[in-house]
Amino acid sequence: MRHHGLAVLVLCVGCASAPIKKPDLLALDQADALVLQGCYDCLIEARATYARVATVAQSRPLVVTRLFETEILITLREKELAMDFRAALGRARTLAPELPPAIEAARYVAIVEAVPSDDLGLPRAESLAFRRQHASFVPTIGAEMTWLATGALRAPVRQYVSLAIDCMYLTRARLPGQPPRPSARRDVPPDAPPLVAYRIGMCDSPRPEVLTKVRDAVPKFVETEFFMARLDVAMAQQSGSGKARDRLVAVYARFATSPSVTYLSANFNQLLGDCREALRFYDETLAQKPLHENALLGRTVCLTFLKRTDEALAAATRMIDLQTHNVDEAFYWRAWNRHFLKELDLARQDIEAAKARASNMQIHTLAGMIEHDQDDLGPAERDLVAAKAGDAGAKNCTARWYLGLVDMKRTRWAASAAHFEDAMACYEQSVREHQVALKAIELNKEIDAAFKARQIAGFQTAIVEDAKQQYAAAFNAANHYARGGVLPKAKALVEIAAKDPGLADRVAELRKILGGGG
Numbered sequence: 001m002r003h004h005g006l007a008v009l010v011l012c013v014g015c016a017s018a019p020i021k022k023p024d025l026l027a028l029d030q031a032d033a034l035v036l037q038g039c040y041d042c043l044i045e046a047r048a049t050y051a052r053v054a055t056v057a058q059s060r061p062l063v064v065t066r067l068f069e070t071e072i073l074i075t076l077r078e079k080e081l082a083m084d085f086r087a088a089l090g091r092a093r094t095l096a097p098e099l100p101p102a103i104e105a106a107r108y109v110a111i112v113e114a115v116p117s118d119d120l121g122l123p124r125a126e127s128l129a130f131r132r133q134h135a136s137f138v139p140t141i142g143a144e145m146t147w148l149a150t151g152a153l154r155a156p157v158r159q160y161v162s163l164a165i166d167c168m169y170l171t172r173a174r175l176p177g178q179p180p181r182p183s184a185r186r187d188v189p190p191d192a193p194p195l196v197a198y199r200i201g202m203c204d205s206p207r208p209e210v211l212t213k214v215r216d217a218v219p220k221f222v223e224t225e226f227f228m229a230r231l232d233v234a235m236a237q238q239s240g241s242g243k244a245r246d247r248l249v250a251v252y253a254r255f256a257t258s259p260s261v262t263y264l265s266a267n268f269n270q271l272l273g274d275c276r277e278a279l280r281f282y283d284e285t286l287a288q289k290p291l292h293e294n295a296l297l298g299r300t301v302c303l304t305f306l307k308r309t310d311e312a313l314a315a316a317t318r319m320i321d322l323q324t325h326n327v328d329e330a331f332y333w334r335a336w337n338r339h340f341l342k343e344l345d346l347a348r349q350d351i352e353a354a355k356a357r358a359s360n361m362q363i364h365t366l367a368g369m370i371e372h373d374q375d376d377l378g379p380a381e382r383d384l385v386a387a388k389a390g391d392a393g394a395k396n397c398t399a400r401w402y403l404g405l406v407d408m409k410r411t412r413w414a415a416s417a418a419h420f421e422d423a424m425a426c427y428e429q430s431v432r433e434h435q436v437a438l439k440a441i442e443l444n445k446e447i448d449a450a451f452k453a454r455q456i457a458g459f460q461t462a463i464v465e466d467a468k469q470q471y472a473a474a475f476n477a478a479n480h481y482a483r484g485g486v487l488p489k490a491k492a493l494v495e496i497a498a499k500d501p502g503l504a505d506r507v508a509e510l511r512k513i514l515g516g517g518g
Helices: 022-037 040-053 060-080 086-098 105-114 124-133 135-148 155-168 194-201 208-217 223-234 244-254 259-271 275-288 293-305 309-322 327-340 344-357 361-373 377-388 397-409 413-443 449-483 487-497 501-514
Strands: none
Touching: 022 040, 022 060, 022 155, 022 194, 040 060, 060 086, 060 105, 060 155, 086 105, 105 135, 105 155, 124 135, 124 293, 135 155, 155 194, 194 208, 194 223, 208 223, 223 244, 223 259, 244 259, 259 275, 259 293, 275 293, 293 309, 293 327, 309 327, 327 344, 327 361, 344 361, 361 377, 361 397, 377 397, 397 413, 397 449, 413 449, 413 487, 449 487, 449 501, 487 501
């Protein structure tokens, strides 16, 4: 007796005209077991067996339904990884007319066709276009799930298809009489095969306890690692890479043609500060999905930080030419690179284009810097004040520094001094926070060694640089308070600046002035 709703194939023992030979029947048993195991390679292997047996005219009617089921499962798995599913879906569509009418094979094909692919690996425009194209399917989901509960295909297959449409349309509106959205923690039935347990474990959000159990039961189920890696990558900057690197290496080795896998690998490496490795994966993602907006942006940012300025400009320009949904960021990074090259007029045009599309701290900060460098001080002040506003601006030391420079150009000494004093306190707080973070990561023995070394080096560099800025801001504040006649503040702040040996000569000169020596 077959479990999990699998029908029994009939063998006519001793009959010369037996529809399926005994060796093939044993192979079909193995294929049926592979389908229940559910991994992608399991499904591919099962399909090969079904397809081989189906080449025998007498056997084909008995196995064509199984072949059809496997093709729709493969189609859904490829969609889950944003892979090219068209060949598998095409084979399922071709097989549908051969199945008994009671199965309603075309209905299964229509449901599977309407299931969206994983958004992570798709350009936003492609994902939105697909959902618009299949918008009329959404109101029918409840009825289709009811039908699937009693359909003619094997129960695990029907359960998988039902989970696929429910999970990929979680935010849909529910019609009167339809059940509410299920809990984010769906129960895995005790007798669920790995095929079904996997689909439950990566439905609402990845559940490592379920996916780990599936991988342990079926070691070839490497795609489980991808969904667990998504959780690891989300926490990579806070808690270290954890197992994300090993998971991504494993899943990339099997699914290098998945743009979801290559994009997540790129994003992970960028988050850890390894832009050279990230670029390789961004390029692979774009080779498969040339209009992938987030990959285009990630590539632009990494080229910028690697100081490959001409390439970064070209990458940002491509995004602008394509008018991607994140084109405001493309204008920002093109402005950043043009400002770096001192092409101020072009940088100003780009940052104005960014401001016309979005308003955030980084846009207003760069705008203020460019406007300051152009001596356009009114707009510079407005942008820098805007950059300081709100919670995100509370740690924006750069905006405070540039506000000091703006008032310095206006020879408003007391106002300039106050801004530099504000910047000094900001940099001092930044140093303290970096020191705390550095100590924590040095003591952490659970994180990836390469990530740990890179983070330690980054914090050490940030501490040195922020401390220099802190003391430079203290010196500027002291100097400008002195020019504005606020001598007590000037005297106090020059002693803070004196902690930087690099400022020794300038501090001595200012002390002499403050002491009445000139």
